[in-house]
Amino acid sequence: MNRSGTQLSSASQRWLKELRSAGYRLTAPRQAVVEIIANSEFLLDPQTLYDRARRRYPRLGLVTVYRTLEKLEEQGLVQRVHHPDGCQAFIAAVNGHQHLLICQRCNRVQYFSGDGERMGALMESVSQASGYQIQEHWLQLFGLCADCQASAEQ
């Protein structure tokens, strides 16, 4: 149990500890926001996150969601995800470089580790051909997750 009287997942507890050691305070609104996004397998935009977190902490303001996301992003706990229909969605971040696999129907997200060797070779050859000095890369796959394939068959 914690100060808001609700159970917190272990992921939330870890995130809150990280925020704490970065000098931020532990407050009930923050706990509510963290608890939702730390445990979501789906992309969440600020409004959706707000709607869900408000079920835990009804006095929550949308502004606090934006401010909390800002701090979580700064601590590397969440990352913003760009996709064809917008760029305001967030998902829990992972350590190290990983690529994203996104369901276009339900927004479920999964990470996969790109083939580092092939990727390196590709970047090397593009760099040679173009004269660019490459610093970063994005690789994202879009499709239908297993659940959505199943429900589409109905």
Next chain:
Amino acid sequence: MNRSGTQLSSASQRWLKELRSAGYRLTAPRQAVVEIIANSEFLLDPQTLYDRARRRYPRLGLVTVYRTLEKLEEQGLVQRVHHPDGCQAFIAAVNGHQHLLICQRCNRVQYFSGDGERMGALMESVSQASGYQIQEHWLQLFGLCADCQASAEQ
């Protein structure tokens, strides 16, 4: 020469022809917008495009830029480009599936053809491992173009 009394590049002429055959009219404001973006190697956001196109057609309104971009995107002549600092930039599209190489300093964009075979193999293995049915992919590289590397050395 054309109805606005200015020279048009061959790329613009082709684009305008495509708009025409899609049922849209050829107007001076549209020509101004098309002439800028059809010939740019750099990402352009609506405001920048507006500023440049207004030098050709001063009475242009920003709204017309938005409406023209909408039609160009719909015809597959431009594509929206997402990058870490925003998603409101556009660039001339190419036929077939190509990947993007973007200069983080000057916004120059270049297309490169991903290694289709490796990419296919990667998607196949991710698909197997995740159960996702993959429909689309994004591959973008970010770095410094040759010009920007040179000017950074000064």
Next chain:
DNA sequence: CTGCTTGCAAAGGATTTGCACCTTA
């Protein structure tokens, strides 16, 4: 207690819409 946090309200910025006028075909 002190200063970080919060929620509200207002400000901002980007994009879209309503509308009367204008231009293309």
Next chain:
DNA sequence: TAAGGTGCAAATCCTTTGCAAGCAG
């Protein structure tokens, strides 16, 4: 001359900021 296109102004939508009151530490 009919239908589509244009620019202005206003409306929207999303996000950020200012501020007084509320809490964490």
